[in-house]
Each structure stands twice: as structure tokens, then as C-alpha cells.
Amino acid sequence: MSTLLQVDNIECRYDQLVITQEISFSLNQGDICCLLGPSGCGKTTLLRTIAGFDPIYTGAISLNGETISAPDFMVQPEDRRIGMVFQDYALFPHLTLAENVAFGLRKMPDAKRKTRVAEMLDLVNMSDLGHRYPHELSGGQQQRVALARALAPRPQMILLDEPFSNLDFELRKHLGLEVRRILKALNISGILVTHDQTEAFAMADYVGVLNQGRLQQWDTPYNLYHEPQNRFVANFVGQGYFIPGTLQNHTNAATEIGVIEGNRAYPWEDGTPIDALLRPDDIIHNPQGPIKATVEQFTFSGSATLYRLKLPSGQVVESMFNSHEEFNIGDTVHLEVKADHLILFPRTKAESGSNF
Template sequence: MITLQIENLSKTYDKNTVVTDFSLEVAKGEIVALIGESGSGKSTILKMISGFEKPSAGSIEINNETVCSKQVFVEPENRQVAMVFPDHSLFPHLSAEKNIAFALNKHSRSERKRIVNQMLQLIGLEELRKNKPHQMSSGQLQRIALARSLAFQPKLLLLDEPLSKLDVMLKKRMREEIKQIITQTETTTILVTHDKEDAFVIADRVVVLKDGVTQQMDTPEGIYFKPKNEYVAHFFGRVNTIHAERNGKGYNTPLGCIQAKENGECCRVLIRPENLNIGQQSDDAIPATITKITFYGQQKELQLQLCESQQLITVVIPNYEKVNVGQQLFCKLNTEELTSWAMV
């Protein structure tokens, strides 16, 4: 069953187009992340889905009901859509349980109590039911905000940068908790974020946006291992950009021959650092000199200059390996698990 159907959605402000022909289908219970830089149009799309913004063109259906088209516009309060903001937007004078119960006015008192208890149990904060927002941590506040949004069983949950104001350690824990809570309730969800880890951990599918245009829509694995263009590749991690020339079997590069399906005589090949191995001298290993070392905890990132071509490349190694700037190493492509793609 399709919960959300968006077709050719566009938004223009004073001749400035911020979203262009955006289309998306989201199945019931699926979590889809919209990701991109500031100004990519992701938050504008969220506002159009919720009804806070009117599209310039296109249509939106929620549970097979048209909520927005050229002829129809359903107001936000009638769309059965819930939204969670980065600042929680909880009432400071109300307790946790009363914040959750706020959207349940149409329910009986006993039903409200049952739903609130269910939500507090779901987020693991039953003991904090009487606490007011100022008595809770940022992570607890975010869970209360999520519980309040889920309490009235929305058709669609919209998360607008829900983790952007949390510290690194708390974000890591909250990603997993949010994913678990949404999955348990089988709530169809759209997540807007600029953080690739948020998208990869929480979402089933990821939509990459640039200047209001969809660059790629795929699973997290598909986005990372098979990006469709350079923008997507660079957005989700480091890549080495290497000039390549066609030969009979593929493309010749300073790192050796790479198999590719492109037809041009020259192209650029993009290779993830983890697809390059450092090892002993051999016939297919390329000598290189370390020009820079960056420590990242579990890993070290090495900048190498290939001795013959002077090409600069980046590789990653475990932090326990002892290396020094100026040291010569031998670099080799891991062709068995090569994540590379060529572009003319």
C-alpha cells in the first residue's frame, strides 16, 4: 500500500525555483530521508507535504486522498500529518504526559490515559511522566516530542532535522532509538536531514537533492556504492578522482586498468579510499610517498603522491599501523570489491 504519492512537485518564490518536478512514492511503514545541502529544497518539500506551503505545480496524495493539486488544497490540520521539529516545540508548563496527551482532545479520558501510557512505555520514559521540559535532557525531550506526534496515529510522520541540536554521542544513540520507535509503530516517515549518518542509519531509502532537483533515489547501500554522479559520490564520503583513458579491456589509470562500461576515450574514475590497499612491493603495486597523515581515531587517512604520475590520492589504514610523512609505500587497487564508476 502506498501512503504518500507525490507527482511533479515544484515551488517557485518570485521567479526563483527552489524545487523542480519532485516525484516520490512511499510505501506504508517505509522511512525515506531527504538529504542535501542548505538550499537544496528538502525543507520546502516537507512544508508542502504538511500543507504549510502551497506548491506552484504538482500534486500530493496521502492514503489515496488528494491533499494538494491544481484544484484541491487540504489545510494542514486536516491532513493527519504529524511533524517533529529540532527544537521539540513542547509546552514548557506541561508535564511529559500532558504534552503527549495534548493532541488527544477528541478521545475519552480513559482512552487518553491508555494512549499516553502506551507512548511513554514505547519511548522508555514512564518514570518521567510528571517531569516538565526543563527537568529533562535533550534526548528525553526529543523522545517526548516524537511520542506526542505518534500518539494520534498520523498517516504520515515528518521529521525536520530532529537531531541537529544534539551532541555527537547523543545523536548516535537517538538515531537508533528513533529508528526502533518508528519501526515498532509501522509509521510511514519522511526525514529531512543534512547528515549522511542520520539518513543511512534511520532511512530505508534516501533521496539526494541539489538545487531543488533529485540527483538520486536509492537504498543507503545503493547511494554509497553506486552513486549516479560526482555530486552524490562526494556528498557521501571521500573519493579519489583519477584521469583514465580507454583501452581494449576498460580504462588505463595511474593505478592500473579498471573495468568500466563507458564508451568515451577519456573519462574520470572515482574510487573510494577503502578500495585502495597498502602492501608490499609487487608487479601490480604502485610506489607512492606519504605527504600527509590525518588521525580519525579508528583510522588514519593518508594522502599519497604516486611516484610516477605525481597523482595525489587518499587511502585509509587502521590507526595501529605506524607510518610517517615522507615514507614510501606501495599502493594497489582492491579490484575484487572495487566501488568505482567512470564518467566521460
């Protein structure tokens, strides 16, 4: 695959306030990535610099091997061939849907423009609604039109700034998968900004986790979940608990629920106090299992139930049970550990046993 976008050690500022710093990543043609992080972490600022709305203070941004942003140089947004889909749709209320989609095609011959508009409306399953106005549509339909308008000029890349945040959960989920299908069908790269990790994991080939203006990890959703590089990523991505233990032989950790072995070796000395990350899928219900715990809370989600469980020491863990295995608060259950990924961090008193 060829590299489409290269972000190289950029820093962004508003006046003298540093918003992002030392950000580097690349995106291949046809890949979809997500910038994920809490509010105020710098993800929208980063998206705006890629779009060309904001300058960069240091570093460089390249598209197809050509520099589009540097401290002393910036290609204007309209010359970057980058489409943008906003959170509030930004449709023109006085124009029909077809006219909205055609807005960026004014230099195209009439017949070709009409054909392109029809193609785009058909692509987002709205081919029979081109005569309507935005106020006649639902939020999900308006967002489809906004996507069609952004795709109509055939951009090299599309940027989506929390485009589904105004929609309800089921529609957000459905539309996210639909947008992924459309971008993949057109082989157009996309960058999504969101604070919703479920949305990020469903849509993206790669996810960049940001915190306080720095890129914490750029990786596949699988690796972010199973191989977080620091405590922040471990806390922010997925559910789970840290339980205290002691490093043994560099490749396993002794904890109150037994020795946990995994897929990596750690360089610390034997006996180093550690915290082991345990996800709900690392702890399995087993009626003959060696670990006893008490049900504190549970959340039913249809095919599975997430149980919050207290160990004899008072330490809390979580486990995902098949929904047919029903228990009540106060019940005792038996467990075993099936952790293929050994994720450890040096323990501090304040962090030991923390949940997220």
C-alpha cells in the same frame, strides 16, 4: 509493500521564486527515507509541502492513493494524519511531559488518552518522567518527548526536520538509531531532513539527494555510495577522489595506478578521457602492492585510520587502513586497487583529479 506516499513532478515556489522543481518519488508503508542535501537545496520546503504547510505550483502529492496537494487543492495539515517533529522540539513549556504528549489527543476519552500517553512515554523510555516540565530535561530527552507527542495520534507518517542537529555527535547517533527502531516497531513511515550523510545512511531505507531544488538521485544508501548517477552525488556522498584516465573497451579504464575494471560498461568511444571515482575502501594497503604512495596526512578513528596519500604524479587518493598498520607523514606505503564498482565520468580540465 503498498505505496503510502506518492510525490509526482511537483514544483514549489515562494511568490515567483522557484524553490524545487520536477520532484518525483514514492514511499512504501513502513519505509524510512531521508532528504539529504546542502543548505538551501529545498529539502525543508519539500517537507513542508508534504506536511501541508506550503502549497505546490505544479504536480500532485497523494497519501494512501488520495490526493492531498495539487495546484488548486490542499488538504489541511491537521487532516492529513501526518506527525511532525521539529528541530527546536516545540514543546509547551507550561505543560508537563505527559500533558505535552496528550495535547493532540483532546478528543479521546480520558481513560484511553491516559493509557495512550503512558504507552508513548514508555515507547521512548521516559515512563517515569511524565510529571516533569521540558526545562527539567536534556536536549535528547526533550526530542524523545517531541517524538512521543507526534506519534501519539497514530499518524500514517512522521516527518522529522533536522531533529538531532542541536545535539552532540554521540547522542545524535544514538537517538537516530532509537527513532529508527521505534518507527520500524510501529510500522510507521518516516521522512527525515538532514545535511548529515552519516545520519541519513544510519536511519534511512532510501535517500533522496537534492541540489538546487532538483532531486539528483533517489536510491538506497548502498547505491548512492557505490553507484552515484552524477558528479554531484559522487562528490556529496562519501569520501574519495577522482583520478584521470582513459576508457578502454567500454568496461575498464587505464589510470596511473593501473587498469581499473568494474561492474558496468560505458557507451563512450575507446580512448575517451575520463575521471574514475575511487573511494577509500577501493584502495587497499598491501606491502607487496604495485602502487607506491607517500603519506601526506592521516586521521585515526579507533578501529581504522584514513590516510591521505600522494602518488608519484602528485595525484592524491585516500585509503582506509587497519589501525594496527601505523605510518607517519612522509612514509612510503604500497597499495593495490580493489574496486568492484567502476564509476566513471567524462573528464573536464577543471574537474580532473578533484577531491571531495
